[in-house]
Amino acid sequence: MGLLSSSVSITCYRVEGSLEDPFMETVEKKLKHNMIMEIDDDVSEKAIGWTSLENPYQPKFEGSSFCIGPYLVFALRIDQKSIPAKVLKKFYVLEMLKILSESGRKYLNKTEKQMVKDRVYSILLRRYPATPKIYDLIWNYEGGFIWFFSNQKSANEEFETLFSKTFQLSLIRLFPYTIADLDAGLSDSQKEQLNKISPTQFSE
Protein backbone atom coordinates (compact mmCIF):
# COMPACT_ATOMS: atom_id res chain seq x y z
CA MET A 1 0.00 0.00 0.00
CA GLY A 2 1.43 3.35 -0.99
CA LEU A 3 2.05 6.08 1.51
CA LEU A 4 0.51 8.56 -0.93
CA SER A 5 -2.74 6.57 -1.21
CA SER A 6 -5.95 8.06 0.12
CA SER A 7 -6.14 5.35 2.76
CA VAL A 8 -3.13 3.70 4.40
CA SER A 9 -2.27 1.10 7.00
CA ILE A 10 0.78 1.53 9.20
CA THR A 11 2.85 -0.85 11.29
CA CYS A 12 5.42 0.86 13.50
CA TYR A 13 8.90 -0.48 14.21
CA ARG A 14 11.80 0.58 16.34
CA VAL A 15 15.30 0.23 14.87
CA GLU A 16 18.33 -0.33 17.06
CA GLY A 17 21.95 -0.15 16.00
CA SER A 18 23.82 2.06 13.59
CA LEU A 19 25.24 1.89 10.10
CA GLU A 20 28.82 2.59 9.19
CA ASP A 21 29.94 5.93 7.75
CA PRO A 22 29.61 7.37 5.17
CA PHE A 23 25.97 6.79 5.98
CA MET A 24 24.30 7.62 2.65
CA GLU A 25 26.76 5.57 0.63
CA THR A 26 26.26 2.63 3.00
CA VAL A 27 22.48 2.77 2.65
CA GLU A 28 22.73 3.12 -1.15
CA LYS A 29 25.12 0.18 -1.42
CA LYS A 30 22.95 -2.04 0.77
CA LEU A 31 19.75 -1.12 -1.06
CA LYS A 32 21.34 -1.81 -4.43
CA HIS A 33 22.70 -5.11 -3.17
CA ASN A 34 19.18 -6.24 -2.22
CA MET A 35 17.26 -4.52 -5.01
CA ILE A 36 14.36 -6.41 -6.58
CA MET A 37 15.37 -8.60 -9.53
CA GLU A 38 13.04 -8.98 -12.49
CA ILE A 39 11.80 -12.56 -12.91
CA ASP A 40 9.42 -12.17 -15.83
CA ASP A 41 11.59 -14.15 -18.25
CA ASP A 42 12.90 -16.44 -15.61
CA VAL A 43 11.81 -19.73 -14.04
CA SER A 44 11.72 -18.12 -10.58
CA GLU A 45 8.36 -18.12 -8.86
CA LYS A 46 8.97 -15.30 -6.42
CA ALA A 47 11.31 -12.35 -5.92
CA ILE A 48 11.64 -10.03 -2.97
CA GLY A 49 13.71 -6.87 -2.87
CA TRP A 50 13.85 -3.14 -2.37
CA THR A 51 12.52 -0.70 -4.88
CA SER A 52 12.23 3.06 -5.10
CA LEU A 53 9.15 5.10 -4.27
CA GLU A 54 9.12 7.13 -7.46
CA ASN A 55 9.92 4.37 -9.92
CA PRO A 56 8.92 1.07 -8.34
CA TYR A 57 9.17 -0.80 -11.67
CA GLN A 58 12.61 0.61 -12.54
CA PRO A 59 14.25 1.12 -9.17
CA LYS A 60 17.14 3.53 -8.83
CA PHE A 61 18.95 4.42 -5.63
CA GLU A 62 21.64 6.69 -7.04
CA GLY A 63 22.43 10.06 -5.56
CA SER A 64 20.49 9.66 -2.31
CA SER A 65 17.25 9.61 -4.30
CA PHE A 66 15.77 7.60 -1.43
CA CYS A 67 16.32 10.49 0.97
CA ILE A 68 13.45 12.93 1.56
CA GLY A 69 14.05 15.50 4.29
CA PRO A 70 15.21 13.63 7.38
CA TYR A 71 13.66 10.37 6.14
CA LEU A 72 14.80 7.42 4.08
CA VAL A 73 11.88 6.52 1.86
CA PHE A 74 11.82 3.38 -0.25
CA ALA A 75 9.66 0.30 -0.70
CA LEU A 76 9.55 -3.45 -0.40
CA ARG A 77 8.51 -5.19 -3.61
CA ILE A 78 7.31 -8.76 -3.72
CA ASP A 79 6.85 -10.25 -7.18
CA GLN A 80 4.99 -13.52 -7.30
CA LYS A 81 3.90 -15.76 -10.17
CA SER A 82 0.79 -17.75 -9.66
CA ILE A 83 -0.10 -20.37 -12.24
CA PRO A 84 -3.71 -21.51 -11.98
CA ALA A 85 -3.96 -25.23 -11.22
CA LYS A 86 -6.28 -25.78 -14.19
CA VAL A 87 -3.83 -24.15 -16.61
CA LEU A 88 -1.04 -26.37 -15.30
CA LYS A 89 -3.25 -29.43 -15.66
CA LYS A 90 -4.20 -28.58 -19.24
CA PHE A 91 -0.60 -28.17 -20.43
CA TYR A 92 0.54 -31.20 -18.44
CA VAL A 93 -2.09 -33.43 -20.01
CA LEU A 94 -1.34 -32.10 -23.51
CA GLU A 95 2.39 -32.67 -23.04
CA MET A 96 1.82 -36.16 -21.71
CA LEU A 97 -0.42 -37.07 -24.66
CA LYS A 98 2.23 -35.77 -27.05
CA ILE A 99 4.95 -37.89 -25.40
CA LEU A 100 2.74 -41.00 -25.45
CA SER A 101 1.85 -40.46 -29.09
CA GLU A 102 5.46 -39.89 -30.17
CA SER A 103 6.83 -42.83 -28.18
CA GLY A 104 4.02 -45.27 -28.89
CA ARG A 105 3.80 -46.10 -25.22
CA LYS A 106 0.53 -46.54 -23.32
CA TYR A 107 1.49 -44.86 -20.08
CA LEU A 108 4.25 -43.05 -18.18
CA ASN A 109 5.50 -44.18 -14.82
CA LYS A 110 5.24 -42.01 -11.70
CA THR A 111 8.74 -40.54 -12.03
CA GLU A 112 8.24 -39.70 -15.71
CA LYS A 113 4.91 -38.03 -14.94
CA GLN A 114 6.53 -35.88 -12.26
CA MET A 115 9.31 -34.92 -14.68
CA VAL A 116 6.76 -33.86 -17.30
CA LYS A 117 4.86 -31.88 -14.72
CA ASP A 118 8.02 -30.11 -13.52
CA ARG A 119 9.05 -29.29 -17.09
CA VAL A 120 5.61 -27.91 -17.98
CA TYR A 121 5.61 -25.89 -14.77
CA SER A 122 9.00 -24.37 -15.63
CA ILE A 123 7.85 -23.50 -19.15
CA LEU A 124 4.73 -21.83 -17.77
CA LEU A 125 6.75 -19.92 -15.17
CA ARG A 126 8.78 -18.38 -17.99
CA ARG A 127 5.60 -17.36 -19.80
CA TYR A 128 3.71 -15.92 -16.83
CA PRO A 129 4.52 -12.40 -15.68
CA ALA A 130 4.89 -11.91 -11.95
CA THR A 131 2.35 -9.86 -10.04
CA PRO A 132 4.15 -7.09 -8.14
CA LYS A 133 3.08 -5.93 -4.69
CA ILE A 134 4.65 -2.77 -3.34
CA TYR A 135 4.79 -1.70 0.28
CA ASP A 136 6.28 1.72 1.03
CA LEU A 137 8.24 2.50 4.14
CA ILE A 138 9.56 5.56 5.89
CA TRP A 139 12.68 5.27 8.01
CA ASN A 140 13.56 8.00 10.45
CA TYR A 141 17.15 7.00 11.04
CA GLU A 142 17.88 9.64 13.70
CA GLY A 143 14.64 8.90 15.52
CA GLY A 144 15.20 5.14 15.26
CA PHE A 145 11.80 4.22 13.88
CA ILE A 146 10.20 2.90 10.72
CA TRP A 147 6.64 3.10 9.48
CA PHE A 148 5.86 0.20 7.20
CA PHE A 149 2.76 0.79 5.12
CA SER A 150 0.96 -2.50 5.54
CA ASN A 151 -0.56 -4.53 8.35
CA GLN A 152 -0.50 -7.79 6.36
CA LYS A 153 1.24 -10.49 8.35
CA SER A 154 3.10 -11.96 5.37
CA ALA A 155 4.27 -8.56 4.08
CA ASN A 156 5.51 -7.57 7.53
CA GLU A 157 7.37 -10.85 7.93
CA GLU A 158 9.04 -10.49 4.52
CA PHE A 159 9.96 -6.91 5.39
CA GLU A 160 11.48 -7.90 8.74
CA THR A 161 13.54 -10.66 7.11
CA LEU A 162 14.83 -8.53 4.23
CA PHE A 163 15.54 -5.53 6.44
CA SER A 164 17.61 -7.60 8.88
CA LYS A 165 19.47 -9.28 6.01
CA THR A 166 20.16 -5.95 4.28
CA PHE A 167 21.14 -3.69 7.17
CA GLN A 168 22.04 -6.11 10.00
CA LEU A 169 20.13 -3.86 12.40
CA SER A 170 17.70 -4.91 15.10
CA LEU A 171 14.10 -4.29 14.10
CA ILE A 172 11.44 -4.48 16.81
CA ARG A 173 7.76 -4.38 15.98
CA LEU A 174 5.92 -1.96 18.25
CA PHE A 175 2.81 -3.40 19.90
CA PRO A 176 1.34 -2.94 23.40
CA TYR A 177 4.08 -4.75 25.30
CA THR A 178 7.10 -3.49 23.33
CA ILE A 179 5.85 0.12 23.42
CA ALA A 180 5.42 -0.18 27.19
CA ASP A 181 8.80 -1.82 27.66
CA LEU A 182 10.90 0.25 25.26
CA ASP A 183 9.16 3.51 24.51
CA ALA A 184 7.07 4.57 27.50
CA GLY A 185 9.93 5.78 29.68
CA LEU A 186 9.20 3.30 32.48
CA SER A 187 11.66 2.88 35.33
CA ASP A 188 13.09 -0.56 36.13
CA SER A 189 10.62 -1.03 38.97
CA GLN A 190 7.73 -0.01 36.70
CA LYS A 191 8.94 -2.56 34.13
CA GLU A 192 8.94 -5.21 36.82
CA GLN A 193 5.40 -4.20 37.65
CA LEU A 194 4.50 -4.43 33.96
CA ASN A 195 5.77 -8.00 33.73
CA LYS A 196 3.55 -9.02 36.65
CA ILE A 197 0.21 -7.58 35.61
CA SER A 198 -2.77 -9.71 34.64
CA PRO A 199 -6.00 -8.82 32.79
CA THR A 200 -8.56 -6.54 34.42
CA GLN A 201 -12.13 -7.69 34.85
CA PHE A 202 -14.23 -4.60 34.12
CA SER A 203 -17.58 -6.30 34.69
CA GLU A 204 -18.84 -7.20 38.16
Place this chain on the structure above:
Amino acid sequence: MLDVSVSYNRYKFLGHEFLTWLWFLMEKDRSFLQTEVPELTSLEVGNRIVLENRFNEGVEIITIKGDDAGLEEGMLSLRKGAVVTEFHLLYTAGDHQWQFILKGESLNISNLKVPKTGEVESGRELEGAVLEKVYLFEKVIELINILYKSFIKLRISSEWKEKIVPEIRKWIYA
Protein backbone atom coordinates in the same frame (compact mmCIF):
# COMPACT_ATOMS: atom_id res chain seq x y z
CA MET B 1 12.85 -8.12 27.45
CA LEU B 2 10.59 -11.08 26.84
CA ASP B 3 10.57 -12.91 23.53
CA VAL B 4 8.60 -10.82 21.03
CA SER B 5 6.06 -13.47 19.99
CA VAL B 6 5.51 -14.55 23.60
CA SER B 7 5.01 -10.98 24.79
CA TYR B 8 2.70 -10.19 21.84
CA ASN B 9 0.29 -12.92 22.86
CA ARG B 10 0.69 -12.74 26.61
CA TYR B 11 0.15 -9.00 26.83
CA LYS B 12 -2.33 -8.31 24.06
CA PHE B 13 -4.91 -7.74 26.78
CA LEU B 14 -3.09 -4.43 27.43
CA GLY B 15 -4.19 -3.16 24.03
CA HIS B 16 -7.77 -4.29 24.64
CA GLU B 17 -7.85 -2.61 28.04
CA PHE B 18 -6.36 0.52 26.47
CA LEU B 19 -9.20 0.73 23.93
CA THR B 20 -11.81 0.05 26.61
CA TRP B 21 -10.32 2.82 28.76
CA LEU B 22 -10.22 5.09 25.71
CA TRP B 23 -13.92 4.55 25.09
CA PHE B 24 -14.56 5.44 28.72
CA LEU B 25 -12.52 8.63 28.33
CA MET B 26 -14.35 9.61 25.14
CA GLU B 27 -17.66 9.19 26.91
CA LYS B 28 -16.89 10.38 30.41
CA ASP B 29 -13.59 12.21 30.71
CA ARG B 30 -12.92 14.30 27.61
CA SER B 31 -11.00 16.84 29.66
CA PHE B 32 -8.31 14.18 30.28
CA LEU B 33 -7.92 13.72 26.51
CA GLN B 34 -7.61 17.45 25.97
CA THR B 35 -5.06 17.79 28.74
CA GLU B 36 -2.94 15.00 27.28
CA VAL B 37 -3.29 16.18 23.68
CA PRO B 38 -3.83 19.96 23.78
CA GLU B 39 -4.49 20.28 20.05
CA LEU B 40 -7.29 17.70 20.21
CA THR B 41 -10.70 19.16 19.45
CA SER B 42 -12.54 15.86 19.62
CA LEU B 43 -12.02 12.10 19.55
CA GLU B 44 -15.05 9.98 18.83
CA VAL B 45 -16.03 6.43 18.01
CA GLY B 46 -16.68 6.24 14.26
CA ASN B 47 -18.72 3.64 12.45
CA ARG B 48 -17.21 0.45 13.82
CA ILE B 49 -16.42 -1.08 17.17
CA VAL B 50 -15.44 -4.69 17.83
CA LEU B 51 -15.60 -6.28 21.26
CA GLU B 52 -14.48 -9.67 22.45
CA ASN B 53 -15.65 -11.75 25.35
CA ARG B 54 -13.53 -14.73 26.35
CA PHE B 55 -15.14 -17.63 28.17
CA ASN B 56 -13.58 -20.87 29.30
CA GLU B 57 -15.14 -22.60 26.31
CA GLY B 58 -14.44 -20.04 23.63
CA VAL B 59 -14.64 -16.50 22.35
CA GLU B 60 -17.62 -14.31 21.52
CA ILE B 61 -16.96 -11.51 19.02
CA ILE B 62 -19.39 -8.61 18.90
CA THR B 63 -19.15 -6.25 15.93
CA ILE B 64 -21.18 -3.06 15.77
CA LYS B 65 -20.96 -1.17 12.51
CA GLY B 66 -22.82 1.44 10.49
CA ASP B 67 -22.84 5.23 10.54
CA ASP B 68 -25.98 5.39 12.69
CA ALA B 69 -25.36 2.30 14.77
CA GLY B 70 -26.20 2.64 18.46
CA LEU B 71 -23.55 1.58 20.92
CA GLU B 72 -25.97 0.09 23.48
CA GLU B 73 -25.01 -3.42 22.39
CA GLY B 74 -21.42 -2.54 23.11
CA MET B 75 -22.26 -1.39 26.63
CA LEU B 76 -24.23 -4.56 27.18
CA SER B 77 -21.22 -6.59 26.05
CA LEU B 78 -18.97 -4.71 28.47
CA ARG B 79 -21.38 -5.62 31.26
CA LYS B 80 -21.08 -9.26 30.22
CA GLY B 81 -17.29 -9.07 30.53
CA ALA B 82 -16.19 -8.05 27.01
CA VAL B 83 -13.36 -5.66 26.15
CA VAL B 84 -12.91 -3.48 23.07
CA THR B 85 -10.56 -5.05 20.54
CA GLU B 86 -10.96 -2.65 17.61
CA PHE B 87 -12.25 0.87 17.00
CA HIS B 88 -12.96 3.14 14.09
CA LEU B 89 -11.98 6.54 15.42
CA LEU B 90 -12.56 10.10 14.31
CA TYR B 91 -9.90 12.50 15.49
CA THR B 92 -10.42 16.21 15.02
CA ALA B 93 -7.83 18.92 15.63
CA GLY B 94 -9.00 22.38 14.62
CA ASP B 95 -10.55 22.15 11.14
CA HIS B 96 -8.81 18.89 10.28
CA GLN B 97 -10.12 15.40 10.72
CA TRP B 98 -8.39 12.02 10.65
CA GLN B 99 -10.20 8.68 10.46
CA PHE B 100 -8.65 5.34 11.21
CA ILE B 101 -9.13 1.90 12.65
CA LEU B 102 -7.06 1.04 15.69
CA LYS B 103 -6.57 -2.59 16.59
CA GLY B 104 -5.93 -3.27 20.27
CA GLU B 105 -3.68 -6.33 20.17
CA SER B 106 -1.12 -4.75 17.81
CA LEU B 107 -1.95 -1.03 18.00
CA ASN B 108 -1.70 -1.17 14.23
CA ILE B 109 -3.41 1.60 12.32
CA SER B 110 -5.44 0.74 9.27
CA ASN B 111 -7.72 2.58 6.84
CA LEU B 112 -6.10 5.82 7.88
CA LYS B 113 -7.57 8.79 6.04
CA VAL B 114 -5.82 12.08 6.69
CA PRO B 115 -7.03 15.62 5.84
CA LYS B 116 -6.98 16.22 2.10
CA THR B 117 -3.66 17.09 0.53
CA GLY B 118 -2.78 18.34 -2.97
CA GLU B 119 -2.40 15.92 -5.88
CA VAL B 120 1.12 14.96 -6.97
CA GLU B 121 1.43 15.89 -10.62
CA SER B 122 5.14 15.69 -11.18
CA GLY B 123 8.19 14.04 -9.67
CA ARG B 124 9.37 17.40 -8.35
CA GLU B 125 6.26 17.64 -6.17
CA LEU B 126 6.86 14.20 -4.67
CA GLU B 127 9.16 15.36 -1.91
CA GLY B 128 6.71 17.97 -0.65
CA ALA B 129 3.82 15.51 -0.87
CA VAL B 130 5.71 12.87 1.14
CA LEU B 131 6.67 15.37 3.84
CA GLU B 132 3.11 16.63 4.06
CA LYS B 133 1.78 13.08 4.43
CA VAL B 134 4.41 12.21 7.03
CA TYR B 135 3.38 15.26 9.05
CA LEU B 136 -0.26 14.17 8.91
CA PHE B 137 0.48 10.50 9.76
CA GLU B 138 2.62 11.65 12.64
CA LYS B 139 -0.35 13.44 14.21
CA VAL B 140 -2.23 10.16 14.57
CA ILE B 141 0.79 8.15 15.68
CA GLU B 142 1.61 10.83 18.28
CA LEU B 143 -1.97 10.81 19.50
CA ILE B 144 -1.90 7.05 20.03
CA ASN B 145 1.57 7.10 21.60
CA ILE B 146 0.70 9.86 24.06
CA LEU B 147 -2.55 8.22 25.12
CA TYR B 148 -1.08 4.71 25.29
CA LYS B 149 1.88 5.88 27.39
CA SER B 150 -0.50 7.65 29.79
CA PHE B 151 -2.55 4.48 29.94
CA ILE B 152 0.38 2.19 30.66
CA LYS B 153 1.66 4.39 33.49
CA LEU B 154 -1.81 4.42 34.98
CA ARG B 155 -2.24 0.71 34.39
CA ILE B 156 0.78 -0.29 36.45
CA SER B 157 -0.02 2.17 39.23
CA SER B 158 -2.26 1.52 42.24
CA GLU B 159 -4.61 4.20 40.89
CA TRP B 160 -5.77 1.76 38.23
CA LYS B 161 -7.45 -0.63 40.66
CA GLU B 162 -8.36 1.93 43.26
CA LYS B 163 -9.81 4.68 41.09
CA ILE B 164 -9.99 3.97 37.36
CA VAL B 165 -11.55 0.51 37.33
CA PRO B 166 -14.33 1.54 39.77
CA GLU B 167 -15.05 4.60 37.55
CA ILE B 168 -15.19 2.44 34.43
CA ARG B 169 -17.53 0.00 36.21
CA LYS B 170 -19.76 2.90 37.25
CA TRP B 171 -19.92 4.00 33.60
CA ILE B 172 -20.64 0.49 32.34
CA TYR B 173 -23.52 -0.06 34.78
CA ALA B 174 -24.98 3.46 34.63
